[in-house]
Amino acid sequence: MLLPIRKRNKEDDVTRRHSTFWWAVLVVMALIAAACGGGGTTTTTQAPGGEMTTTTAAPGETTTTQPTAEFEPGPLGAVTVAPGEPIKIAALQAISGAVASLGEDQVRGIEIAIDDRGGELLGHPIELQVEDDGCSAEGGTTGAQRIVADPQVVGIIGTSCSGAGVPASQIMSEAGLVMISGSNTSPALTSDLAGNPGSAWQPGYFRTAHNDIIQGEAAAIFAYQELGLTRAATIHDGDPYTEGLANAFGRSFQELGGEVVLATAINKGDTDMRPVLTEVAAAGAEVIFFPIFQPEGDFIAQQAREIAGLEDVVLFGADGLLSDTYVVNEFTVGMYFSGPASPEGSAYDEFVAKYQEKYGEAPIQSFHAHAYDAANMLFAAIEQVAVVEDDGTVHIDRQALRDALYATEGFQGLTGTLTCDEFGDCADPRIDIVQRTEETPDIAAVRANVLFTYEPGA
Amino acid sequence: MAQTVDARQALPERELVPSPPVDLGAAVKWGLIAGMTAVFVSAIGMVQAFEVRSVVVGVDLGYLVLFGAALVFGYAAARPGEQLEGFLAPERGVRNVAAGLIAGLVGGAVLWLFVLLIGAVDIRSVFPSVSPQLRDLLTFGRGAGFAAAALIGGFGLVGALGGGIPVLPERIRAPLVNALAWVLAFGLFEDLFAQIFRGAKVPFLEDLLYQPGGGLSLVGALIVFVLFFAVYLSTASRRETVRSRIATMSPSERRRWVGVGLVVAIVILAVLPQILGNFLSEVFDLAGIFLMMALGLNIVVGYAGLLDLGYVAFFAVGAYTTAVLTSPGSPRWSPEMTFVAALPFIVLAAAMAGIMVGTPVLRMRGDYLAIVTLGFGEIARLLFLSDWLKPYFGGAQGILQIPPLELGPLTFRSSLDFFYPIYAFVLVFAYVSWALQNSRIGRGWMAMREDEPVAEVMGVDVVKAKLTAFVIGAILASFGGALFAHKIGSVFPHSFQILVSIVVLVIIIVGGIGSIPGVVVGALILVGAPELLREFAEFRYLIYGVLLIFMMLKKPEGFIPSRQRARELHQEEMMQDAWLRKEEEAAAAAGS
Amino acid sequence: MTAASAAATGRGPSRFGFVKGFLWAVRILAVFGILWGSYFSITGGRLSFDQWKDLMVFGVAQGSVYALIALGYTMVYGVLGFINFAHGEVFMSGAMIGFFAANYLNQTGLWASQPFLSLFIVLLVCMTASTLVAVGVERVAYRPLRNAPRLIPLITSIGASFFLQYAFRGLFGAGVKSYPAVRALDGAWNVLGFRVIKTQGIVILAAVGMMVLLYLLVERTKTGRAMRAVAEDQEIARLMGVDVDRTIVTVFAVGGAMAGVAGLLWGLVFQQVFFFTGFLPGIKAFTSAVLGGIGNIVGAMVGGLVLGAVESIGPSLVLAGLGVPAAHQLKDVVAFLALVLVLVFRPTGIMGERLAEERA
Structure with missing residues (x-):
């Protein structure tokens, strides 16, 4: 070392000075604390109604406060919202990672639903707590835990991904909440539509998105019967949603008598689809069903036309691609899409206008309307079961809320007329097959260009 | 050598030289x-998104972030330069405040120009977050003139406050800054503290500290x-x-204190959840699972020096082996074993x-x-994702219905329950890796890390050392995977x-590579932080x-660096480099 | 300890026997698998000869994109010796900013009327944006850590990567942005019997051109000599009068500019970009750089091409022939296995290391 070494010297000195100072501070602190204690008490007594957020806990837990005399909570407990307090709902959506747009789009749908009500429900402001489900099982677990840790949360809109939905629905169900997803489609979460619950079904779980089985069947019937195609290829991207839907399509298509010449897959993040499309061409497919998302969906539609042998192939997507940022592209001309039947164009147009105004961009994915409907369904159910006291205190019984949601019938939403079955599938069972043509360059026009409407059992 | 570092910190405040004039350029x-x-x-879009979030008495997080920039960079502008041994510290005083003030004023002016810009031109088609609401927020809803005064004035004021931080005497400064940080933390993580208060059966603290609307x-x-x-x-x-x-403690004394510390830690762990x-x-729990992996990767990377960026593979193997062996929903073959029965197979697979x-490799x-x-x-x-192996591993649909963890008569179900088995394993693994560090093979690893050919010549069996590191690392990760499943x-x-691999690597490096306490702290902070940052x-x-x-x-x-690592990365070198740079600059300045 | 060490604890020759045996088994299995799969694929007649040729072109084009990004990777690695994880994001920022320029030009009509002029303008924008981001990241996240062990800047590069991704998402939104198509580049050329889609042809040409330029820069100019000197030994280079900081900034700037070019080409070929675009190509480019021999400029090019070709042809040729369903889902498996095999045979990559020899 070149530089001089200096020794620590005045340590004792400093310590002594510190300790005197410390005593002084301690005295000051005690004084202030005393003053604060007084102040604190005043604050609490000033709280209107004398009682803050009171939540009656589920049976088995200790109840710290007595429920009000008029209101008797059910077996799952209840949420009590004091005057001036917000009614809390949570969004559990994928807002980070590659699929961030999927969740962000739905959060925006929920926010617009809240705005439409002027931010209020039953005279209370609506507070939205947004959690990230990370599109993964562990993300769904932590997010759901965080939500249920707050006993004031009434219901959850989510998850974005079925993988996150499996553990999340279990956690929320055990906590007595309700959860409505706008984009889970796995049959495991609800039922196989033949009366058998899925392996991950939980009471209190609902969804406004379609069960894969319905949509797959609708698309298969259209391709086989209406278009008269007999050789299909399916492509999924390894997401439980797309894989489930592609397989559901394949099964239905084969049952109808068609042939699935190639059931293949790509990965999220892939950009060069030409090799896989060459395989499709070699297999001699007449239609490619690829119920995936952007951006991979762009690459397939765009590159398919460059492949020898696929010049005339029919491209068929699902609601994952039925978004404005997708259909504006010219390479989507001629494509078919399956998606929920929309009751009338104008309501959706208005919604899109609000979206544009609020977020400065066109809807970035395709499930915002499902999430919007999910939020409105929840609000409607809350309004229906809430017990309102004279001073504005609101009690929401958790079991009653669940029952009200299961009883939802003929609810008019952007995605159609929603009716919930006993396993929580609420989506309008009607599926529209729409086509993008030269004359329909935007999403509203595409949605209006309905070629075929499928009604199960009809 | 270590003393020099101390000496620098202990530089007496008394020996001061008059401070240089405010460095206007800086x-x-x-x-x-x-x-x-x-x-x-x-x-x-941060300011706007955080607008609704009140932190401290009506000050919302949006403005806090905005003006926080002025505080931080005001401090940076006024911060005294690197203190070097043998040089006298410059006097601190009004000049620091002035530097902060100037920085704040300039910052406010820049922001004000931005406000003018977004008032004049609509750039929302490119920047979707630059909305009229943002403009309202930045002008406090009162037009550009008021905004000029408020932004420039406010930034100047806050910048000056930031600049004033170094002026405070040392013994007040640190507690002040720390206490302010705590206030911020209490404001930011309101619901966490509220949960802790509820859990600790002191719910009245929540009402005492927080106001009804939040903050x-x-x-x-x-x-x-x-x-x-x-x-x-x-x-x-x-x-x-x-x-x-x-x-200055003797080894035996230190060991005793470590023992006491461990007991205290275990007691705390027992009541914590x-x-x-x-x-x-x-x-x-999540931090614990990552901690298990980090302890394993620490052996591979920290001890043996083998940079592994695919550690998640072993985690996945552990999780999937567990799922296949225990879940009734396993697609092809479901023996529905218990965790304990499946354990040997998990270890074997890993x-x-x-x-x-x-x-x-x-x-x-x-x-x-x-x-x-x-x-x-x-x-x-x-x-695991592929359609090819879907009949065995479920493909994209995964494997569901994995039963809760059973250890003998105990069943662990909730997050709260899981805390105990996870941290029990963590303790075991921490002990194992501590023991390995001082074992023959551990010394072999470290020799190999430093110089592989030399280690080989000295009789370290490199092949064996590498494979053992990989296998032990894999087993630790697979336990994490099993518990995760x-x-x-x-x-x-x-x-x-x-x-996942990246996060685990970040944990061990940020924590202090090769150091077990470092890994523990790293895991808690780096896995905890994103969750708290929710x-x-x-x-x-x-x-x-x-x-x-x-x-x-x-x-x-x-x-918390390992002792050896700290020596390697010695501060002195950096200090000398800094000194040399200063000299160079001075020479260059003199020359020009 | 377990099966592993049990197998490995034997003394002397027997253990080496195990390792050697294992590696030989891997090699034989690989060769056998490749031959077996290829045999069935080719004799099965699933794909026509033209389709095989197409696959080759697709692979080379995709590989060229990887190669362009890999050039930047390899430069930074060669000179500084650490993995710059943020390089993929540097590439993304060029593509993203370029999108807005392209979109603007498209609105003014210049894109349709003067496609090549507009492409040139957008190219400049992309290169500028990427260069600025690359140099900025160097200044903030790497320069203060010049003397730290190389794992430390690796971590800051991961941090920078997160920051850039989410900053771009915040600034420009999470949606996918679609580049306007260039009408003049529709269709395909016929090169020696291979059908080459025009945009792909341009990518391949650009990659080769950039590689040559970079090679000349490093090997033939004074700046290049300074770079090589810094790569050899920073301290000695400094003593010999090389301005180390400036040289390193130049390295980042050149790497950034390359990434900018890649960004524009990305926009041309794939016509879209979003905040996560950089992540995967970044990793693939890193793989290419290693495959070719990291630090080696020609190696980065070769590595990129090989990787692209393997990804494109491998699944169809080998996996499909072995009867694996959805073979293209596993293209990354094939790519990484190819990497492992190459490195098992040649531990320093196809072309070996260059810029600096011997980096432990």
């Missing part, structure tokens, strides 16, 4: 940075501030004494995976190893992205990234 530079930062946080109340802020100020002030000197005490409640337990990854060095292991991580995920109740290929919703990875860079710049050796 102050303006920091001001520009402050302004750009403020514009940036506005343009990414700390004035009273609450004062209590927190005074409390922590006093605590820091009173313990500042003691910490020094304790530290020097520890340094009861206080924390389910969500915070969940965060700790060991085999370790050999399969370890053998081909035996001859590879450094970054070749990194990319090949990264490849193995992706291969594992893709195979039981805890979540389902496995999906999605949970095994490259990101508050920041879509901005959390942005903040995470910034924190990562900041931490590495401030403490490149990690939070």
Whole structure:
């Protein structure tokens, strides 16, 4: 070392000075604390109604406060919202990672639903707590835990991904909440539509998105019967949603008598689809069903036309691609899409206008309307079961809320007329097959260009 | 050598030289940075998104972030330069404040120009977050003139406050800054503290500290501030004494204290989840699982020096083996074993995976190893995801219905329950890796890490050492995977992205590579932080990234470096370099 | 300890026997698998000869994109010796900013009327944006850590990568942005019997051109000599009068500019960009750089091409022939296995290391 070494010297000195100072501070602190204690008490007594957020806990837990005399909570407990307090709902959506747009789009749908009500429900402001489900099982677990840790949360809109939905629905169900997803489609979460619950079904779980089985069947019937195609290829991207839907399509298509010449897959993040499309061409497919998302969906539609042998192939997507940022592209001309039947164009147009105004961009994915409907369904159910006291205190019984949601019938939403079955599938069972043509360059026009409407059992 | 570092810190405050005049260029530079930062946080939508979030008595998080830029960079502008041994510290005083003020004014002016810009031109088609509402926020709803006064004035004021921080006497400064940080933390993590209060059966504290609409109340802020100020002030000197005490302790004495510390830690661990409640337990569980992996990777990277970027492969193998063996929902073959019965198979599968990854990479060095292991991580995920192996592993639909963890008569179900088995395993693994560190094989690893050919010549069996490191690392990760599978109740290929490998690597490096306490702290902070940052919703990875860079710049050796590592990364070299640079600059200045 | 060490604890020759045996088994299995799969694929007649040729072109084009990004990777690695994880994001920022320029030009009509002029303008924008980001990241996240062990800047590069991704997402939104198509580049050329889609042809040409330029820069200019000197030994280079800081900034700037070019080409070929675009190509480019021999400029090019070709042809040729369903889902498995095999045979990559020899 070149530089001089200096020794620590005045340590004792400093310590002594510190300790005197410390005593002084301690005295000051005690004084202030005393003053604060007084102040604190005043604050609490000033709280209107004398009682803050009171939540009656589920049976088995200790109840710290007595429920009000008029209101008797059910077996799952209840949420009590004091005057001036917000009614809390949570969004559990994928807002980070590659699929961030999927969740962000739905959060925006929920926010617009809240705005439409002027931010209020039953005279209370609506507070939205947004959690990230990370599109993964562990993300769904932590997010759901965080939500249920707050006993004031009434219901959850989510998850974005079925993988996150499996553990999340279990956690929320055990906590007595309700959860409505706008984009889970796995049959495991609800039922196989033949009366058998899925392996991950939980009471209190609902969804406004379609069960894969319905949509797959609708698309298969259209391709086989209406278009008269007999050789299909399916492509999924390894997401439980797309894989489930592609397989559901394949099964239905084969049952109808068609042939699935190639059931293949790509990965999220892939950009060069030409090799896989060459395989499709070699297999001699007449239609490619690829119920995936952007951006991979762009690459397939765009590159398919460059492949020898696929010049005339029919491209068929699902609601994952039925978004404005997708259909504006010219390479989507001629494509078919399956998606929920929309009751009338104008309501959706208005919604899109609000979206544009609020977020400065066109809807970035395709499930915002499902999430919007999910939020409105929840609000409607809350309004229906809430017990309102004279001073504005609101009690929401958790079991009653669940029952009200299961009883939802003929609810008019952007995605159609929603009716919930006993396993929580609420989506309008009607599926529209729409086509993008030269004359329909935007999403509203595409949605209006309905070629075929499928009604199960009809 | 170590003494020199101490000596620098203990530079007496008395020996002062008159401070140089305010470095105008530097102050303006920091001001520009402050302004750009403020514009940036506005343009990414942070200010607007955080507007609804009240932190302390009506001050919302949006403005806090905005003006925080002025504070931080005001401080940066006024911060005294690097103190060097043998040089006298410059006097601190009004000039620091002035530097902060200038930086703040410049920053405010930049932000004001931005306000003017977005008033004049609609740039929303490019920047969707630059909305009319943002403009209203930045002008406080009162037009550009008021905005000019408020932004420039406000930034100047806050910048001056930031600049004033170094002026405060040392013994007040640290407690003050720390106490303010605590106030901020209490405000930001309101719901966490509320949960802790509820869990600790002191719910009245919640009402005392927080106001009904959210955020700390004035009273609450004062209590927190005074409390922590006093605590820091009173313990500042003691910490020094304790530290020097520890340094002079005899080995036997130290061992005794470590034992006492362990017992205390175990007692705390035992009661902790009861206080924390389910969500915070969940965060700790997740941190614990990552901790297990980090302890394993620490052996591979920290001890043996084999840079493994595909560590998630072993985690996945553990989780999937568990799922297949225990779940009734396993697609092809479901023996529905218990965890204990499945354990030998899990270990076996992990060991085999370790050999399969370890053998081909035996001859590879450094970054070749990194990319090949990264490849193995992706291969594992893709195979579990593939349609090809779907009949065995469920493909994209994963494997559901994994039963809760059973250990003998005990069943672990909730996040709260899981805390105990996870941390029990963590303790065991921490002991194992501590024991390995001082074992023959551990010394072999370290010799190999330093210089492989030399180690080989000295009789270290390199092949054996490498394979053992991989296998032990794989087994530790597979335990993490097994517990993860039981805890979540389902496995999906999605949970095994490259990101997991990266996070584990970040944990051991930020914690302090090769050091077990460092790894523990690293895991708690780096897994805990993103979960706690959930508050920041879509901005959390942005903040995470910034924190990562900041931490590495401030403490490149990690939070708690291993003793040996600290020696390697010695401060002196950096100090001498800095000194040399200064000299060069001075020479260059004199020359021009 | 377990099966592993049990197998490995034997003394002397027997253990080496195990390792050697294992590696030989891997090699034989690989060769056998490749031959077996190829045999069935080719004799099965699933794909026509033209389709095989197409696959080759697709692979080379995709590989060229990887190669362009890999050039930047390899430069930074060669000179500084650490993995710059943020390089993928540097590339993304060029593509993203370029999108807005392209979109603007498209609105003014210049894109349609003067496609090549507009492409040139957008190219400049992309290069500028990427260069600025690359140099900025160097200044903030790497320069202060010049003397730290190489794992430390690796971590800051991960931090920078997160920051850039989410900053771009915040600034420009999470949606996917679609580049306007260039009408003049529709269709395909016929090169020696291979059908080459025009945009792909341009990518391949650009990659080769950039590689040559970079090679000349490093090997023939004074700046290049300074770079090589810094790569050899920073301290000695400094003593010899090389301005180390400036040289390193130049390295980042050149790497950034390359990434900018890649960004524009990305926009041309794939016509879209979003905040996560950089992540995967970044990793692939890193793989290419290693595959070719990291630090070696020609190696980066070769590595990129090989990787692209393997990804494109491998699944169809080998996996499909072995009867694996959804073979293209596993293209990354094939790519990484190819990497492992190459490194098992040649531990320093196809072309070996260049810029600096011997980096442990």
